[in-house]
Amino acid sequence: MKIQSVLRAIRKADQDFGLIEDNDKICVALSGGKDSMLLFVALSMYQKFAPHPFSLCGIHVDVGFEDFEHEKMKDFAKQYNLDLHIEKTKIFDILKLHPNNKGKIQCSLCSTLKKGVLFDKAKEFGCNKIALGHHGDDAIETLLLNMVHGSKIATFQPKQYMSRMNMYMIRPMIYLKEQEIIDICKNNQIPAVRRVCPNDGVTQRQQMKDILHQFYRQFPQAQDNFLNALANQEQLSLWKKENSEFKDMTI
């Protein structure tokens, strides 16, 4: 698979959800993982033919994990001529002070703290949109995690306005599957930093990913159908309770 297929997927998401508008200043949230590294490169290419002109920068929130490969990230930005800022924080120290009841660091707290830094920095740089590296499989996993753990049928939006921060979050790679991203990164020598988060591989999301992989082995068509279902609002058919006169009756 070629990088052009990423650009096609980004253009389709842009057209379908109006992700990018004239003179946007977009900050790519760069974790160092394959998804956001590819997103950064792909958006810089998309700049050349996007229907709406936009500018681009990247921000990595350095959580403070030991052994994080900052140099690899900096080299990558240099190689592709990308404007990258690395923001040092003490988030890891805070996480160690507030472990969960199994003694592990809390992913939700980490995510909230990272987001806070990211939004502040993006504002400081004059950005009006933050682009995240989420893809289609992330959207499906989020949907199922919300159903399993939160009794709700919901996933993240391709474009989401955060009113408190007056900032949009956009997810230009929602039409790509994780395996496509892995193949494209491999074929195009797009690097990823070594994963150093102590929770890596033991999250609820990883569990869901593993279950879905098994599920797709039996039902290969399900992956595309899940993705199509996310935009198929007309066919959404959920229960609607009526105001029943029996409501307060005890049996």
Ligand SMILES: Nc1ncnc2c1ncn2[C@@H]1O[C@H](COP(=O)(O)OP(=O)(O)OP(=O)(O)O)[C@@H](O)[C@H]1O
């Ligand atoms: N430390 C960070 N600094 C900036 N952005 C981040 C950071 N961590 C995560 N993000 C953003 O949030 C998105 C989802 O986070 P997640 O933790 O799932 O990423 P990942 O799987 O570690 O890496 P990636 O999605 O880049 O392969 C990332 O794609 C990236 O855009």
